[in-house]
Amino acid sequence: MAKEEDLSSCNSFIVKLSIITIIFSFTIFMLFDENLVQGTSSPEGAVDFLLPEMELEVKIGSIGSTEECDLFKGQWVSNPLGPSYTNNTCNFIDDTSNCLKNGRPDTGYLYWKWKPYDCELPPLDADKFMKSMRDKSWAFIGDSILRNQMQSLTCILSKVEEPVETYHDETSKSRTFYFPSHNFTLATIWAPFLVKYRENDNIANSIRNKEFQVYLDTLEEKWTQSYHKYDYIVIASGQWYLKSIILWEDGKIVGCHNCAEKSIKEIGVEHPYRRSLKTAFNFITSSDHKPLVFFRTWMPDHFEYGEWFSGGICNRTRPYKEGEYNGKEFDQVMRDVEVDEFAKVVEVASERGTHIKLLDTFHLSLLRPDGHPGPYRHYPPSDTNKTAKIQNDCLHSCLPGPIDTWNDLTMKIMVDGGAIKSSSHMFVI
Numbered sequence: 001m002a003k004e005e006d007l008s009s010c011n012s013f014i015v016k017l018s019i020i021t022i023i024f025s026f027t028i029f030m031l032f033d034e035n036l037v038q039g040t041s042s043p044e045g046a047v048d049f050l051l052p053e054m055e056l057e058v059k060i061g062s063i064g065s066t067e068e069c070d071l072f073k074g075q076w077v078s079n080p081l082g083p084s085y086t087n088n089t090c091n092f093i094d095d096t097s098n099c100l101k102n103g104r105p106d107t108g109y110l111y112w113k114w115k116p117y118d119c120e121l122p123p124l125d126a127d128k129f130m131k132s133m134r135d136k137s138w139a140f141i142g143d144s145i146l147r148n149q150m151q152s153l154t155c156i157l158s159k160v161e162e163p164v165e166t167y168h169d170e171t172s173k174s175r176t177f178y179f180p181s182h183n184f185t186l187a188t189i190w191a192p193f194l195v196k197y198r199e200n201d202n203i204a205n206s207i208r209n210k211e212f213q214v215y216l217d218t219l220e221e222k223w224t225q226s227y228h229k230y231d232y233i234v235i236a237s238g239q240w241y242l243k244s245i246i247l248w249e250d251g252k253i254v255g256c257h258n259c260a261e262k263s264i265k266e267i268g269v270e271h272p273y274r275r276s277l278k279t280a281f282n283f284i285t286s287s288d289h290k291p292l293v294f295f296r297t298w299m300p301d302h303f304e305y306g307e308w309f310s311g312g313i314c315n316r317t318r319p320y321k322e323g324e325y326n327g328k329e330f331d332q333v334m335r336d337v338e339v340d341e342f343a344k345v346v347e348v349a350s351e352r353g354t355h356i357k358l359l360d361t362f363h364l365s366l367l368r369p370d371g372h373p374g375p376y377r378h379y380p381p382s383d384t385n386k387t388a389k390i391q392n393d394c395l396h397s398c399l400p401g402p403i404d405t406w407n408d409l410t411m412k413i414m415v416d417g418g419a420i421k422s423s424s425h426m427f428v429i
């Protein structure tokens with residue numbers, strides 16, 4: 001206290017600036033796991049498989065379903081059954097998303113299910129899924145939200161078989177799990193920008209934020225080099241584009257976002273995001289390897305009373321009803337960029353034999369302000385410790401939580417598209 005008073009009497013502006021910067025940096029660190037260490041996963045060799053004579057490419061709005069049902073239009077309805085796992089039955093939940101363990105008092109957020117208007121969405125059938133995945137491998141490529149989804153899938157599947165961790169990098173940002181009796185590999189590969197990036201090491205002083213050099217026309221090798229090893233891919237990007245980034249194309253700096261260097265032109269995030277998605281999609285459609293790829297749309301956050309760097313919170317305990325909340329304008333812009341670029345990929349996908357589907361979780365996630373860890377991202381939760389810095393997580397999902405639905409949707413798309421046979425163990429994709 002005394003120290004703070006001394007400082008503030010010297011120069012209150014610098015103190016405020018420092019505090020804001022420390023909170024800002026800390027929050028970025030806590031929420032977005034910034035670390036350059038990445039890793040690859042090394043499942044057993046690459047797999048060749050027969051491709052069925054079927055239409056796998058999808059049009060936006062009609063997601064390859066045999067029935068006339070848009071899985072992504074619907075509402076959250078009460079689900080007395082609750083989730084298929086808990087913090088007591090699953091050993092694979094990161095502490096930061098283990099809201100039950102971290103003392104979140106309300107549990108209402110566990111008792112909802114997504115109901116598409118025109119069909120049912122059954123919970124992922126772990127037994128059937130695992131049988132279909134014999135000798136297969138699956139990778140989640142992207143940032144910590146992908147890891148969040150991968151852990152959800154691991155928990156859902158661990159009822160059938162407990163996996164063993166066969167690989168993790170130094171920070172466990174990239175991890176590989178193996179289910180021995182099904183010879184099934186599940187990996188998450190850390191590539192938060194999808195494209196190549198480097199962290200600035202010439203940080204002039206401690207006040208400045210970390211900056212990232214982001215190379216929009218060059219993909220992160222950690223995923224492109226192991227791409228051929230996977231039969232199924234879920235890929236997405238997002239929030240890391242909101243950091244301080246200096247953007248490169250064709251070996252030149254083309255602009256920056258949030259950067260300290262005022263001589264570089266601020267170009268926002270829309271162009272860089274679009275450009276990086278083009279680079280990623282171009283790789284996917286050009287690659288000789290043809291896994292089934294799910295491209296997941298933007299994850300909207302639910303910070304209220306502030307943003308993620310300024311004490312925002314998310315204390316709602318119920319989903320929104322349709323129309324009650326339409327998100328931040330910015331979220332919609334990013335999702336529009338994704339849908340726009342995805343539509344272009346669909347045009348070339350079928351002629352190149354690429355199987356890519358849109359996992360359009362944006363809207364249904366937008367309606368779940370209640371599913372985030374908030375202060376329950378560690379124990380004791382920060383809302384019980386008034387002296388601790390506020391670090392809410394209003395972006396990721398509690399586990400169990402709304403993100404489990406993303407995996408239910410993935411399974412439903414695969415069953416409807418014939419990738420998982422409803423009656424046999426035969427796996428045709």
Ligand SMILES: *[C@@H]1O[C@H](CO)[C@@H](O)[C@H](O)[C@H]1NC(C)=O
Nearest residue numbers: 087088089099100101102103
């Ligand atoms: C799961 O959460 C409950 C509180 O909901 C807690 O009592 C229990 O110890 C937790 N279990 C584990 C294994 O962390």
Ligand SMILES: *[C@@H]1O[C@H](CO)[C@@H](O)[C@H](O)[C@H]1NC(C)=O
Nearest residue numbers: 044045046047135136137183
């Ligand atoms: C496990 O699956 C891989 C393909 O992913 C295959 O090459 C390997 O032979 C399988 N191993 C066993 C023991 O069946």
Ligand SMILES: *[C@@H]1O[C@H](CO)[C@@H](O)[C@H](O)[C@H]1NC(C)=O
Nearest residue numbers: 304305313314315316317318
């Ligand atoms: C959430 O926090 C705000 C601001 O502190 C408060 O006004 C509101 O009543 C809280 N809502 C719930 C559901 O606790």
Ligand SMILES: *[C@@H]1O[C@H](CO)[C@@H](O)[C@H](O)[C@H]1NC(C)=O
Nearest residue numbers: 379380384385386387388389
């Ligand atoms: C509360 O937070 C402060 C500052 O982070 C920390 O020093 C203290 O140990 C915390 N108290 C408890 C009970 O966790």
